[in-house]
Amino acid sequence: MNPPAKRHKGVACVHCRQMKLRCDSGDRFPAPCSRCHKSGRDCSINPSYRRTVRRDRLDELEREIHMLRNNLRDSSTSVNRVKDPVDTPSVAIEEQNARRPSSTDTSPSPISDVEILEQTVVSRDLFINILDEYYRYYHPRFQFLPPKERVLQGCGFSRLLFWAVVAVASKSVQGCTEFRQSLIWPIRRLAMESAVRETPSLSLVQAYLLLCVWPMPFGAVADDPSWTYCGIATHKAQHLGLHRPDHLNEFVQGAAFDDELLVSMRNTWLACFIVNQNISARLGVPATIRSDHAVMQALNNDDFCNPTFRHLLELAHKEATFSELLGQNVATADGLTSDPLPVIQAADLDIEQFEMKHKSTWTSGVERSFLGTKLRLYSYAFLRSDSMVDCRTEDRAINRTRSLTTCSSRISFLSYITSAAAASNSMHFLTSSDVSNIILATFVLLQLTRRWNFNVDDTEADNAISRAWNLLSSLSIAEGDHYNRICDIVEYIGKLKWPSSSASEQHQQQPTLLIRSRMGTSIEWDLIHSARRRFDSGYASYSKQLPEMQQSGVSLNSNISVDAMIGSPEMLSERCAAFDHILWPMWDSNSGPNHLS
Numbered sequence: 001m002n003p004p005a006k007r008h009k010g011v012a013c014v015h016c017r018q019m020k021l022r023c024d025s026g027d028r029f030p031a032p033c034s035r036c037h038k039s040g041r042d043c044s045i046n047p048s049y050r051r052t053v054r055r056d057r058l059d060e061l062e063r064e065i066h067m068l069r070n071n072l073r074d075s076s077t078s079v080n081r082v083k084d085p086v087d088t089p090s091v092a093i094e095e096q097n098a099r100r101p102s103s104t105d106t107s108p109s110p111i112s113d114v115e116i117l118e119q120t121v122v123s124r125d126l127f128i129n130i131l132d133e134y135y136r137y138y139h140p141r142f143q144f145l146p147p148k149e150r151v152l153q154g155c156g157f158s159r160l161l162f163w164a165v166v167a168v169a170s171k172s173v174q175g176c177t178e179f180r181q182s183l184i185w186p187i188r189r190l191a192m193e194s195a196v197r198e199t200p201s202l203s204l205v206q207a208y209l210l211l212c213v214w215p216m217p218f219g220a221v222a223d224d225p226s227w228t229y230c231g232i233a234t235h236k237a238q239h240l241g242l243h244r245p246d247h248l249n250e251f252v253q254g255a256a257f258d259d260e261l262l263v264s265m266r267n268t269w270l271a272c273f274i275v276n277q278n279i280s281a282r283l284g285v286p287a288t289i290r291s292d293h294a295v296m297q298a299l300n301n302d303d304f305c306n307p308t309f310r311h312l313l314e315l316a317h318k319e320a321t322f323s324e325l326l327g328q329n330v331a332t333a334d335g336l337t338s339d340p341l342p343v344i345q346a347a348d349l350d351i352e353q354f355e356m357k358h359k360s361t362w363t364s365g366v367e368r369s370f371l372g373t374k375l376r377l378y379s380y381a382f383l384r385s386d387s388m389v390d391c392r393t394e395d396r397a398i399n400r401t402r403s404l405t406t407c408s409s410r411i412s413f414l415s416y417i418t419s420a421a422a423a424s425n426s427m428h429f430l431t432s433s434d435v436s437n438i439i440l441a442t443f444v445l446l447q448l449t450r451r452w453n454f455n456v457d458d459t460e461a462d463n464a465i466s467r468a469w470n471l472l473s474s475l476s477i478a479e480g481d482h483y484n485r486i487c488d489i490v491e492y493i494g495k496l497k498w499p500s501s502s503a504s505e506q507h508q509q510q511p512t513l514l515i516r517s518r519m520g521t522s523i524e525w526d527l528i529h530s531a532r533r534r535f536d537s538g539y540a541s542y543s544k545q546l547p548e549m550q551q552s553g554v555s556l557n558s559n560i561s562v563d564a565m566i567g568s569p570e571m572l573s574e575r576c577a578a579f580d581h582i583l584w585p586m587w588d589s590n591s592g593p594n595h596l597s
Contacts, residue, residue: 011459013043018051029462030469030494043470044463112156117163118186120179127166128152134169137429141365142213143306144271145206146264154203160194161207163187168214172428177477184216188225191232200236202261205268208233212275213431217481221283224482226432230279234272234289242269245294267305270298270313277316281376282436284518284525286328286335291317311358311366318354319373322347326380327519334517340380347377365434372437376520379444382513383522427471435475439486442468443524446493465494489531 012023013033025033025043032043052060113124122130135148145151155162167183170176191211198204208229218224237243241251245266248257257265273289280287298304299314322343329337337343351374358366442465449461469490476483515526 011045011047014046014049015039015041015043017049020051030466030490031473032466032470043466045459047459115159115162117159117183117190120183120186122166127155127162130166130169130173133172134165137172137426138168138214140308140363141429141431142271142312143309144209144267146260146267150260150264151206154201154206158194158198158201158203158207160187160190160198161203161210163190164207164210167216168210171214181217181477184218187211187216191225191229195232200239202240202242202265202268205233205237205240205242205272208236209268209271209275212279213433215432217477219481220485221482227279227283230272230276231288234276237269237272240265242266242272243292243294245269263305266294266298267309269294270305270309274312274316277320278433278436281319281323281520282433284521286519287320287323291320307361308363308366311362312369314354315366315369315373318347318351319376322377322380323519326383335519336380336383336516340383344377344380348374351377365431368434368437372433372440375437375441375444379440379520379523383516427474435472438468438471440521440524442472442490443527446490447523447527450493450496465490469494489528492531492534493527 012021013025013036015036016023016025016033019035021035023033023035025036025045028034028037031037032041035041036043115122115124115127131148131152139145151161151165155165163183164187167180167187170180170183191208194204194207211229212226212233215224215226239251241248242265244251245262248262248265249255273291273295276289277287295313295317298310299317302310304310305313325343325347326337326340327335329335332338351370355370362370445461445465449458469487472483472490473487476487478484513522513526515522515529518525
């Protein structure tokens with residue numbers, strides 16, 4: 001295999017053109033150019049861009065200086081808040097809200113004053129603030145938990161729920177990166193222990209779902225425990241009878257259920273269905289939950305649950321329906337139907353009707369899920385049967401049109417979601433489903449523009465890929481973690497030469513995929529397997545293990561110690577098992593390309 005060749009771009013980025021400076025964006029793609037990376041700017045290419053006059057440029061600089069001053073002022077205020085232990089959940093919490101008494105402070109709870117997980121200690125006061133952080137920033141994105149008072153009580157009965165909330169909400173706490181890393185394996189061990197030792201409870205099911213929606217850092221895909229947690233949550237929920245809400249007493253005898261508890265149990269089961277569908281779609285495997293009476297009852301009643309949550313449920317139901325038709329055909333070994341286009345067109349029409357009905361009221365999170373669902377539907381257009389050579393010319397034209405539509409939708413999707421996340425600084429609140437949609441869109445764009453050379457806008461596609469790489473890179477916490485591996489694949493494929501065949505040959509050539517059994521993500525997994533071949537030539541390999549975690553104490557900033565709230569007395573002498581190469585699957589290490597991901 002020939003070594004990857006860098007693509008040369010003669011056009012500088014917008015910022016370098018404005019400044020009349022040399023730009024290295026072509027050499028660094030998909031990473032931003034050196035100047036944009038240093039200044040934290042959005043590095044984009046626009047061949048039609050014209051430099052602004054000096055007066056307009058001065059006005060723009062004044063606005064940027066004003067914005068920087070406001071950011072520094074906000075940062076200074078945040079640091080002052082951190083000095084007060086009661087107000088330390090996050091620099092993002094406004095001072096008046098952080099100091100306002102929480103309704104959870106006075107509610108009775110069996111939670112103790114201090115909770116300990118191996119070497120980590122969290123006080124009750126800190127946890128209440130972290131819980132407020134969760135309900136303010138995370139809960140609106142996936143609203144399946146009951147009110148805070150009931151969650152606080154549930155944390156006293158399930159240790160895993162307590163530590164799941166801590167693990168999720170601390171993701172956005174400034175200065176808690178090392179603290180969160182130190183919880184990776186303790187929470188894994190607690191999750192496995194809880195599955196065996198804890199009695200099935202609603203709080204336990206909710207804890208596993210939290211760890212699925214906002215997972216802890218992991219390395220290879222095989223190292224992600226989300227699918228295992230989803231299975232545990234599903235089975236525990238069925239053990240409690242959550243899938244039969246009208247017959248709960250047949251599963252839990254003698255129990256009393258108030259209205260709030262019944263709503264919580266129903267929403268938890270619906271969350272099991274959504275999470276199960278999202279993770280199975282990401283892995284390219286059949287879901288283990290089908291739409292049942294409880295799901296259909298929620299879909300047929302507008303007031304049955306929160307509107308945002310209901311929109312997510314409806315999208316999951318639609319994807320489950322077309323995934324079963326397109327990717328679970330019992331008559332074929334790979335599960336694919338012989339001609340997917342009629343099903344794709346019918347499902348596309350159904351999804352468009354959903355868009356017309358709810359677009360005026362849906363949230364940005366629902367819009368991201370909508371776009372991701374549509375992307376996976378279009379991906380089936382590339383999975384025609386092996387007898388494509390016998391298809392009619394008009395069928396090939398329809399398939400190519402669908403492919404171009406797929407590419408265009410991915411460009412729009414990537415541009416939208418990456419720009420929105422960067423503008424609102426909300427990348428840490430993205431769910432695992434949001435991130436998987438970004439990765440899928442990026443990989444399909446790379447397939448279409450680097451391996452198959454569809455006639456699309458190269459500049460717009462490159463800008464979208466570059467923004468996605470920048471977002472995924474910012475989510476990486478260590479070399480060799482999942483997002484770092486994805487960025488490495490994007491860099492490698494992004495610098496490959498374009499296909500050498502002529503335009504007329506490419507128009508007649510049908511894209512072929514070696515990976516065909518991964519349902520709507522087969523096109524993504526095909527690119528991953530193609531990128532693995534670089535190890536045979538010795539290019540872009542990882543080291544055999546991630547760096548060891550050397551903890552120097554956990555704090556919310558470099559100067560303020562919070563040992564009274566988060567303690568780790570023996571971290572200096574202990575070695576985190578998460579970074580042990582013996583325990584970490586290395587599907588993309590230099591040990592060879594045959595390891596499963």
